[in-house]
Amino acid sequence: MAAKSKRNTQTANERNRDTPITPLRRLVIPRPDILHSYLEYKQVNQYLEYLAQRYPHFVHMYTLGQTHEKREIRALEINWMNSENSELSSQMREHSPPPFVAQGRFKAPVVHTGEHCRKTVFIEAGTHAREWISISTALNCIYQLTERYTRNIEVLRKLRFIIVPLVNPDGYEYSRTKNVNWRKNRRPHKSSKFVGTDCNRNYDIFWNSGPSKINRNTYKGERAFSEPETRAIRNILDRMSSNLLFFLSLHSYGQSIMYPWGYCRETPLYWRELSSLANSGKSAIKSYNGREYRTGSISCLTKRTIAGSVVDYVYGVLRVPMALVMELPSRELGFQPPVEMVSQIGHESWYGIREMCKRSYDLRLQIKRENEPPLPRPAHYESPQPSNEAMTTETPTPEESAAGGDCPKTLPKKKKRVKASVLAQHEAILRLHKGSKANGPQVLPEGLQALPAGLFPRQLAPKYPPMKRSGLSRDGRGGGDGVILTSRGKPPISSTMPLGVFL
Numbered sequence: 001m002a003a004k005s006k007r008n009t010q011t012a013n014e015r016n017r018d019t020p021i022t023p024l025r026r027l028v029i030p031r032p033d034i035l036h037s038y039l040e041y042k043q044v045n046q047y048l049e050y051l052a053q054r055y056p057h058f059v060h061m062y063t064l065g066q067t068h069e070k071r072e073i074r075a076l077e078i079n080w081m082n083s084e085n086s087e088l089s090s091q092m093r094e095h096s097p098p099p100f101v102a103q104g105r106f107k108a109p110v111v112h113t114g115e116h117c118r119k120t121v122f123i124e125a126g127t128h129a130r131e132w133i134s135i136s137t138a139l140n141c142i143y144q145l146t147e148r149y150t151r152n153i154e155v156l157r158k159l160r161f162i163i164v165p166l167v168n169p170d171g172y173e174y175s176r177t178k179n180v181n182w183r184k185n186r187r188p189h190k191s192s193k194f195v196g197t198d199c200n201r202n203y204d205i206f207w208n209s210g211p212s213k214i215n216r217n218t219y220k221g222e223r224a225f226s227e228p229e230t231r232a233i234r235n236i237l238d239r240m241s242s243n244l245l246f247f248l249s250l251h252s253y254g255q256s257i258m259y260p261w262g263y264c265r266e267t268p269l270y271w272r273e274l275s276s277l278a279n280s281g282k283s284a285i286k287s288y289n290g291r292e293y294r295t296g297s298i299s300c301l302t303k304r305t306i307a308g309s310v311v312d313y314v315y316g317v318l319r320v321p322m323a324l325v326m327e328l329p330s331r332e333l334g335f336q337p338p339v340e341m342v343s344q345i346g347h348e349s350w351y352g353i354r355e356m357c358k359r360s361y362d363l364r365l366q367i368k369r370e371n372e373p374p375l376p377r378p379a380h381y382e383s384p385q386p387s388n389e390a391m392t393t394e395t396p397t398p399e400e401s402a403a404g405g406d407c408p409k410t411l412p413k414k415k416k417r418v419k420a421s422v423l424a425q426h427e428a429i430l431r432l433h434k435g436s437k438a439n440g441p442q443v444l445p446e447g448l449q450a451l452p453a454g455l456f457p458r459q460l461a462p463k464y465p466p467m468k469r470s471g472l473s474r475d476g477r478g479g480g481d482g483v484i485l486t487s488r489g490k491p492p493i494s495s496t497m498p499l500g501v502f503l
């Protein structure tokens, strides 16, 4: 009897051994909470891996390169119209390109030709280490296009997306754990004690047109593309350039959507189309919750010229039809708005970004850049404003400009018109955060241990008293975010938060 039982057990074990590893096992990757926290580098990767495994029929992950501290820079491709998407009809599959191609040992996005050309939107974020909200917002775009793909199917049917949510992971981890105001990457320089280069000054578009000091926050590097991060982004952009329709660089904070040029004061030939594109995003966000963005050229809105930025490179060198920089809100919220706002800023931004994607698709036939005259030359070097000059890498101020026209030096004195409800919510959150700001140092002391996974200084702040969430609706249909973004009708005025957290 015992022997028989043993035989049965062995049989069962053997059967288990023979069972192939099914997708069930692969789905064990936990899903980080991208909507209500600032993720650490590992969690960002974990989220991308989770999605690539959960939606293998239209989501693929690529490694673009490696940083000085050996972190991988990753991109996620979201490509609904591919020949292996089982959710498409067989006829549509036949007319769609393959999902990816092999490039050596690795996979790479397909470079489309013919009718599928110029249908790719490229979004990048996290170039500047301290701009945490830009990373969360890029992750929210990814979330909308994957986990909420049925709500965004209209853009997915027209466009392919390549999103790099964290261009500068070394700098980001340093900002998370050592110096919250760190902006550059973390590659040291020979013959200097100063560390890091501003990756958004390091692209080869009139790179050498202005001075740049090694101790500054906006140091442009020893030469164009001296940094592993910019080389990684350049390689994918160069490879995909013939397919790119719309390029969007996410930064914070400035509450503005800007178009080239940054390096000179001229405006491009197609500035009206670029302006119309930016305004479509601005209007969408305003209709979503009343927040009002500014639009204009980088040099105009930032009141300075900025050479070597990625958006100028994409627009000027690669001649991608449309390229914009989006500076997320806002001066009051800073580079790292309280975590309670991550979801709301992500959702409102997505509403604008999605509108701009649709608009770029509509504009695609109107823009023909092949016969454009040569690029305007940059004017003489225009010296930055004195307070900017005084800044060092270790003591930056929030108003520091980032290329692509980060945060405008001179912010408008006029108060933006924002619907009272949003303003009141933000003010309430900021008031409550004041206390935690005073208690918790912004610059963490040297040698401080990294915070536990998923926790950030602001998340360690004392618990806030519950606040009445009048006027907010909660959607219980999974995902936890509760915001419905449909192309029909107006979405709710604000995102909803889990119980215990207010907005």
Ligand SMILES: [Zn+2]
Pocket (backbone or CB within 6 Å): 127, 128, 131, 250, 251, 252, 402, 403, 406
């Ligand atoms: Zn920036």
